[in-house]
Amino acid sequence: MNAQHVSTGAGTGLHRNPTVALGRPKKEIVVRRLKAGDLPAVEAHLLALESSGRHSRFHALLGDDAIRGYIGRIDFERMILTGAFDEETGRLVGLAEAHLDAATSPLRAEVSVSVLASHRGHGIGRLLTAVALDDAAARGTRRADFYFQIGNRAVARLVRDLGAPIATAPGFASLALPLGTPSLH
Numbered sequence: 001m002n003a004q005h006v007s008t009g010a011g012t013g014l015h016r017n018p019t020v021a022l023g024r025p026k027k028e029i030v031v032r033r034l035k036a037g038d039l040p041a042v043e044a045h046l047l048a049l050e051s052s053g054r055h056s057r058f059h060a061l062l063g064d065d066a067i068r069g070y071i072g073r074i075d076f077e078r079m080i081l082t083g084a085f086d087e088e089t090g091r092l093v094g095l096a097e098a099h100l101d102a103a104t105s106p107l108r109a110e111v112s113v114s115v116l117a118s119h120r121g122h123g124i125g126r127l128l129t130a131v132a133l134d135d136a137a138a139r140g141t142r143r144a145d146f147y148f149q150i151g152n153r154a155v156a157r158l159v160r161d162l163g164a165p166i167a168t169a170p171g172f173a174s175l176a177l178p179l180g181t182p183s184l185h
């Protein structure tokens, strides 16, 4: 696959969201599938999350070394990484990680999304999630699981519109989304 193109259920290539306005002038965000050569950018992205964002993403207070260890264990056979780049700076400002669970049939994926604090609230998380879900479905995934802390209002709003019920347990919420349906975006 051409590294500059994402294969999605919609059959589209590079995803652009020209509506993202981060100050003036408007900045364009480009979303694409990531590959091994992008891992330094992925590491920089996760290290740049503020401590509460890091906690929300990993459900634990991971230190920098733990983040680097996580990056070292990334296996592209079992993960689909989707990135949102600020086209002007080239910085990876958003990341969706779909962890494929090879032990389950039909295939399931646990999906996590993170956006740098400086870029939140502009639709990047929503766009990333839609592209990541399309990509996972195209890879044969039939269920996407999201886990998040109760009180994480941003991700709760984001997944609320995906159409599956949100289940709650003490402190945690989850959503199991059937995939394989027409494009989500």
Ligand SMILES: CC(C)(COP(=O)(O)OP(=O)(O)OC[C@H]1O[C@@H](n2cnc3c(N)ncnc32)[C@H](O)[C@@H]1OP(=O)(O)O)[C@@H](O)C(=O)NCCC(=O)NCCS
Binding pocket: 052, 053, 054, 056, 057, 111, 112, 113, 114, 115, 116, 119, 120, 121, 122, 123, 124, 125, 126, 127, 147, 148, 152, 153, 154, 155, 157, 158
């Ligand atoms: C969750 C996260 C990825 C959302 O990214 P984002 O780019 O800000 O998301 P969007 O701009 O697409 O917004 C999604 C929805 O959340 C809402 N939202 C964003 N920030 C919010 C906040 N602080 N409080 C309440 N709602 C918020 C938006 O209004 C939007 O809902 P709407 O379309 O109904 O208005 C981002 O907040 C983040 O990285 N948080 C830290 C990591 C994390 O919690 N990841 C999720 C668990 S894996």
